[in-house]
Amino acid sequence: xxxxxxxxxxxxxxxxxxxxxxxxxxxxxxxxxxxxxxxxxxxxxxxxxxxxxxxxxxxxxxxxxxxxxxxxxxxxxxxxxxxxxxxxxxxxxxxxxxxxxxxxxxxxxxxxxxxxxxxxxxxxxxxxxxxxxxxxxxxxxxxxxxxxxxxxxxxxxxxxxxxxxxxxxxxxxxxxxxxxxxxxxxxxxxxxxxxxxxxxxxxxxxxxxxxxxxxxxxxxxxxxxxxxxxxxxxxxxxxxxxxxxxxxxxxxxxxxxxxxxxxxxxxxxxxxxxxxxxxxxxxxxxxxxxxxxxxxxxxxxxxxxxxxxxxxxxxxxxxxxxxxxxxxxxxxxxxxxxxxxxxxxxxxxxxxxxxxxxxxxxxxxxxxxxxxxxxxxxxxxxxxxxxxxxxxxxxxxxxxxxxxxxxxxxxxxxxxxxxxxxxxxxxxxxxxxxxxxxxxxxxxxxxxxxxxxxxxxxxxxxxxxxxxxxxxxxxxxxxxxxxxxxxxxxxxxxxxxxxxxxxxxxxxxxxxxxxxxxxxxxxxxxxxxxxxxxxxxxxxxxxxxx
Numbered sequence: 001x002x003x004x005x006x007x008x009x010x011x012x013x014x015x016x017x018x019x020x021x022x023x024x025x026x027x028x029x030x031x032x033x034x035x036x037x038x039x040x041x042x043x044x045x046x047x048x049x050x051x052x053x054x055x056x057x058x059x060x061x062x063x064x065x066x067x068x069x070x071x072x073x074x075x076x077x078x079x080x081x082x083x084x085x086x087x088x089x090x091x092x093x094x095x096x097x098x099x100x101x102x103x104x105x106x107x108x109x110x111x112x113x114x115x116x117x118x119x120x121x122x123x124x125x126x127x128x129x130x131x132x133x134x135x136x137x138x139x140x141x142x143x144x145x146x147x148x149x150x151x152x153x154x155x156x157x158x159x160x161x162x163x164x165x166x167x168x169x170x171x172x173x174x175x176x177x178x179x180x181x182x183x184x185x186x187x188x189x190x191x192x193x194x195x196x197x198x199x200x201x202x203x204x205x206x207x208x209x210x211x212x213x214x215x216x217x218x219x220x221x222x223x224x225x226x227x228x229x230x231x232x233x234x235x236x237x238x239x240x241x242x243x244x245x246x247x248x249x250x251x252x253x254x255x256x257x258x259x260x261x262x263x264x265x266x267x268x269x270x271x272x273x274x275x276x277x278x279x280x281x282x283x284x285x286x287x288x289x290x291x292x293x294x295x296x297x298x299x300x301x302x303x304x305x306x307x308x309x310x311x312x313x314x315x316x317x318x319x320x321x322x323x324x325x326x327x328x329x330x331x332x333x334x335x336x337x338x339x340x341x342x343x344x345x346x347x348x349x350x351x352x353x354x355x356x357x358x359x360x361x362x363x364x365x366x367x368x369x370x371x372x373x374x375x376x377x378x379x380x381x382x383x384x385x386x387x388x389x390x391x392x393x394x395x396x397x398x399x400x401x402x403x404x405x406x407x408x409x410x411x412x413x414x415x416x417x418x419x420x421x422x423x424x425x426x427x428x429x430x431x432x433x434x435x436x437x438x439x440x441x442x443x444x445x446x447x448x449x450x451x452x453x454x455x456x457x458x459x460x461x462x463x464x465x466x467x468x469x470x471x472x473x474x475x476x477x478x479x480x481x482x483x484x485x486x487x488x489x490x491x492x493x494x495x496x497x498x499x500x501x502x503x504x505x506x507x508x509x510x511x512x513x514x515x516x517x518x519x520x521x522x523x524x525x526x527x528x529x530x531x532x533x534x535x536x537x538x539x540x541x542x543x544x545x546x
Contacts, residue, residue: 007341008351011214015354017383019179023206026064026101027174029245034061041249044223044269045090048255055090060097065172066165067098071129073168074148074159078103078175081127081185082148083118085109085136085231088254091152091161092230095131096240100183100205103175104129107185110231112501115139120194121187122146125390131161177202179383185390186233188330189432189441197390198233198330205241207355207383208333212242214354215326215337216273216301223296225251225266226275233330234303234437238275248273259283263292270296277437278307279468281323285311289318297321299340303328304437305469306425309346325350327425329411330439331386331399335378336423348422349415356382359408360417365401368416373426376415377401377408385409431525433462435470440504442525445472448499449506452492454482459515461529463508474506475515475528484511 020028033040038058046052055063076082082099084106086092099106107125109118111133118139121127130146132139134153140146154160177183183202187195212218216238226238243250251269255261262284266274274297276284281302297319303326315323324338327349335358338350352358357379360368368374378385380400388396399410414426433440442460449458457477462470476492478484489509496505516524 008339011339012352012354017207017355019203019206019383022176022178023202024100024103024174024177025183025202025205025241025245026068026097028206029241030057030064030097031061031174033057033244033247037247040220040247041223042244043090043093043250043252045088045252045254046265046269047088047253048261053090055093060093062170063094063165064097064101065170066168067094068101068172068174069168070150070159070164071098071102071104071148074129074150076102076104076129076148079105079182080129081105081107081125083107083109083122083127083130083132085111085113085118085130085132086152087111087133088230088252089133089152090252091131093240093252094165095150096236101172101174103177103181105182105185105199107187108231108233108236109187110229110501111136112503113139113231114498114500115141115143116499117501119143121197124194125185125197134158179203179206180387182387184236186236186330188233189439189444193441193443195441195444196392196395199387199390201383201387203383204333204386206245208237208241209245210353210355210384211237211326211328211334211337212246212248214339215324215334216242216275216299217340218243218246218248218273220247222246222248222272223251223270224248224273224275225253225269225271227253227257227262227277227280228275228304228437232437233328233333234275237328237333257283259287263287263289263294266294266297267292272296272298274300276300276302278302278305278311279436281307281311281315282467285314285318287318294319294321299324301326303334305434306349312344312346326353327423329413332378332382332409332411333384335384345418345422347424348418349425350423351421352423356384358417358423360415361401361403361408361410365403365408367403370417370419373414373416376411376413376423378411380407380409382409431461431529433460433470433472435462435465435472435503436468438503440472444500445474445496445504445506448496448504449474449476449492451499452495454478454488454492457515459523459525459528460506461525461532463529463532464535465507471507472504473508473510473532475510475512477512477515 034057042057043055129148134155137155149158151158152161228234300323327336328334335356360374445460463473465471
């Protein structure tokens, strides 16, 4: 890697992973900060009603201790899986850290999941406990195997979160977690079948701090705001694990997206580092920046989908602040970033994060030269990488490839590198749809559509969209007796919203006589997707990090 970016090149060359013998995020980060600076701000929470509450690290230590005791008293043990499905409220941090202190494995989930979605996760993971808001408890009715139910706001048959917490002891002896001990389980869409359970170890919770230091440059005097949903791994790394590892306070806002509100909150609270989805930035750059005092803001970052270079330019001109992208996956978290001190190149995802060695491989697992597109792969071992897919060793093994004594994790993304090591995203090697930062498996939507009596066959692909990067588009063949039309489009969309998480619904539906298939009858989604992109100009090919 050339020395034209001296600070980055030196940091990358000198970096060495140095993992502790044991690591418990609750004890070694939250409690450690509380011991050193009990009155240091950890969390500034507010919502769209105007409510606001501040929490210090000392308070978070006590509350998470109480929650760990609550779980233990209810029979939850080390290694047990716990569904945590909460909105952006402080009880989310309390529950997450409390689970980690006990050594239980939290499964963060977005609230948009349906009863079918949560039922699958509970059954697949063997979860025995659930923490949810009272507005969502109905989704868990009739689901077997849940021995402990805790509701924020209380609900019949559920423990009341705050009342139960108040009755618990404020001291707790945290579990000594070995580096490879399971610590957190995320679910992410796959190109086929149901969502995959991505299991991460305690070492990952420790190692994710590198992105906070070498991408976001977080400091103890920062206030960071990441707008990710609590069910996504990005929330873990940029709302919880990354900032608190750096001693950085976080802003946590529970309310709908509105550009003016975003900017007003940044100005009012003095946010210094802002992390949002590309879709948000596309709206934010249309605001009147002069109406807001963003003097404390020093950096903006984005991950999950590509930010158009024009948006990056307009954001920089409007705020005077850089917008630096990053790339990662649920399986690895951040591995490619635009680090401080290195120039941003239009269209590039960035450079390898210190501690991560990336390669572009051909179909035989051989490294490709600069300028040649191939599969993006991460060299192993790397502590950021998942332990594997939950209860699926064959699928886990399929992501590994060996070449000349080196082992790599295949990301499923296509990319190429330039002569200076900058990486450029070239699309997916499978059918995953990336829409406004959400990863959507086509079969999940197809399975929902096929349950509707009007649908004979269907295929779902990503279709290019200026605002969301891609949208879900469904191609549908109808059963006899049904006629295409706007009313049926709305009915199918509403049906999908009821069957699976609403963000997965097809925003576009095309009725067709037949679907493209191979000679053996296999659906050719890629052909449909290529037709969608063929309508674009040559320079508008898909480029959205997973």
